[in-house]
Amino acid sequence: MQRNTPDSFGSRAILAVGRSRYNYHSLPKFAESFRADISRLPYSIKILLENLLRREDGVTVKRDDIVALGHWHPRTLPDREIQFMPARVLLQDFTGVPAIADLAAMRSALKRLGGDPARINPLQPADLIIDHSVQVDRYGTLASTETNAELEFRRNRERYQFLRWGQRAFRNFRVVPPDTGICHQVNLEYLARVVVVAEQNGGKWIYPDTIVGTDSHTTMVNGLGVVGWGVGGIEAEAALLGQPCSMLIPRVVGFRLAGRLPPGATATDLVLTVTQMLRKKGVVGAFVEFLGPGLASLTVADRATIGNMAPEYGATIGVFPVDEQTLDYMRLTGRAALVPLIEAYFREQGLWYGPDQPEPWYSDTIELDLGTVEPCVAGPSRPQDRIPLAEVRGSFRKSLAGLMQNEAARIDRSILDCWLGDGGAPRYVAPELSIAPPDEKLGPLERCVPVRQPDGVAYNLCHGSIVIAAITSCTNTSNPSVLMAAGLLAKNAVQRGLQVKPWVKTSFAPGSRVVTDYLASAGLMAYLEGLRFHLVGFGCTTCIGNSGPLPDHIAQAVVDGGLAVAAVLSGNRNFEGRINNYVRTNYLASPPLVVAYALAGNIAMDLTRDPVGVDPNGQPVYLKDIWPADEEVAELVRRHVTPEHFSRGYADILRGNGAWEELPVPASELYQWEETSSYLKEPPFFADVMAVPAPVDDIRGARVLALLGDSVTTDHISPAGAIARESPAGRHLVSLGVKPEDFNSYGSRRGNHDVMVRGTFANVRIRNLLVPGVEGGITNYFPPGQDQGETMPIYDAAMHYQQDDIPLIVVAGAEYGTGSSRDWAAKGTRLLGVRAVIAQSFERIHRSNLIGMGVLPLQFMAGENRETHRLTGQETYDIEGLASLVPGGTLRVTARSAAGSVKEFQVLVRIDTPNELDYYRHGGILPYVLRQALL
Known part of the structure; x- marks a missing residue:
């Protein structure tokens, strides 16, 4: 990087450390020159300040930017833009494959425009870890890992070959094999x-490690400072191409921790408590910093658990300072x-955290006595919905009643009231536990279906039956304490003669090979395997929907009985x-509780009073x-989690297995796209990018593709999980000759836009209010000049609108x-074909991504929403004033109904910075960077 x-x-x-000398930008020297006390600035603000000092060039980073950040105050409003440049970029393969595909396509486009393709090259160090493609196809046996790895490689061979090409073709780019x-x-x-430590301009420079990653849980590394x-x-x-991340100077919330966790409480219980507290507080878009005497009792693994969940509590980061635990x-x-x-650098910079350090200034603070944390889970569908262990049964009852009412099930009101009542002593014991025929006295909310497995084992599958129990996800498998606890609980259960219920699909997918190494050293892997928690692979599985198929007899019983079964992960x-x-209800829990619920077999149990077996x-x-x-x-943990385990586990991390090493890799500057590929397309x-962007036009006569409520997630929008045969994406793959058993997942096909666009807004649980009472990617298509809509898949409707030359918008609620x-x-x-999204509020990353793709994010004015404007989604819409867009400005929207009524209202432009405006005017960030490469 040139300076x-x-x-x-x-x-x-x-800075002199030992015999070495390093250049750096000193925060104390800045404070002296600046003539201001910055000692009580939040830790994260100091990190940003160093970033600007080091990168000041008078163009991208100006003196005024540094002055503004140096004057950060607890009452600072996030209205000043700064340009942050991370030290490195982290990619996972679901997002990494399309990212590298875009870079490859930019090379091809630059060559077509007469530029040098080699200019499209990562300028920041980047690591791509192939971790999102393994699925839990086989489980409960010693052969699970090998079988799942073989299936993963067979399904994704073309993608992996492409990534190996990218590793050779691009500089500053490493791939960690599957x-x-x-x-x-x-x-x-x-x-x-x-x-x-980096060599720059002939000298050694030292500065803080900083990062952006293509996964919201990149914040896990915040636990390390x-x-x-x-x-x-x-x-x-x-960022890979040298563009800084535009951001507003953040507000910073302090989270003060005191005491220590009580016996029986885990880091998972702590993070679910923190998540609930911060969601209630409201920290969306803020930086959260953890401080206080309670830090001394939290290891980096505990802290990383909390940092990992920052997206769940809505913060941009959840960072811990560097201290002795870091070392x-x-x-x-x-x-x-x-x-x-x-130690030398962070002490010299005033970034070191010690017990005597004065508390930084914060925009707001929140406090938690660690001693009040209790065992809990979160669910059935949101990470912030924490439930104390004793209240899980009642919570599930209420959730189930709501599901049944939403689906207009025939429920006797007296039975419903009885179900929701709390009679004190446990009345409900899951009837499947007896392996007996259904109790005739059970009401509709206690519905069961008799099941006989292929091996002859018989039982009843009921509402609340746990069909998936997964020890998975980076959140917890990075923490030796909760994994040792899970292993010990399994050992105690096996020694008492307990066994996991036969309808539970169990899996263990740790985040690194170090985990199985230390569990085996402690003698606990055998006990986890004794409860069928066999290793299924090293990667991100159940947490992202790669849970694999349920056994046919389980899936059929769920469908036949209309059962609301559960997953615990x-x-x-x-x-x-x-x-x-x-699976309609899903609960987050610590690894030992996952094992316990697998033993119990039903979520509608009170594990503080009911037996697990x-x-x-x-x-x-x-x-x-x-x-x-x-x-x-x-x-x-003290005896078996050692540096030797980590050194051994990461000794050959970049090498991969034989199948990886044997992949043929073409040596070429440009990637040779294959038209027949069902995984990778240019x-x-x-395709139509010109050297100069076209002017931005107003949006006129737009139709609503989807009318959505609150809390519509990227899981609802983005294609993910399994590809259904009868979905538009499934039908497309069949037309290419792909067999349904070879569909793989949407995530694995992110490099093929023809598949992905057909799966957008196609989640089976999305509710488009244009088609009330129906779940799934369905909408109403209104042909030109007609008032009556025709119900069809969202993709099909969008293609009709494109043929009609009609622009589209999406109207949505909060979050x-x-x-x-x-x-x-x-x-x-x-x-x-969506030109704009009008929502009540946006999540930070998705709002930025919309701009990055040239889609305009617009926000209803405070106190307004689609209900206050009585929007039905059947209107046609004009959005005017785009030629004079300014960050944070307003536009006029006109909605015309078929009956002739007209509604006009103002919306807030959620383009927040001048950089974002540049990206939007170029049709997105990638065309902007491409045109910059031509200069």
């Missing part, structure tokens, strides 16, 4: 450095050589339709009987686009 820094504050200095681990855990345990967050694949591509973790994970540099996401299409002597066994002591867990975003940083939620929206 052209005016250093107008004279902050450049030399079956290695989850990107965030690999980042935490291996890639992150806390400080970066590394400032970074998730961005869409579109923003990440721009201990770097030693533990085989990075001891960096410890002297980290140690993940971070449980949105509707995410985990498995057959019965031993061979007929005696009930309760959770308290098998729950491990904290001291025993701590001792196993992205269409540059539009919450969820993973899925670039295809924006790309698919653009390719369907």
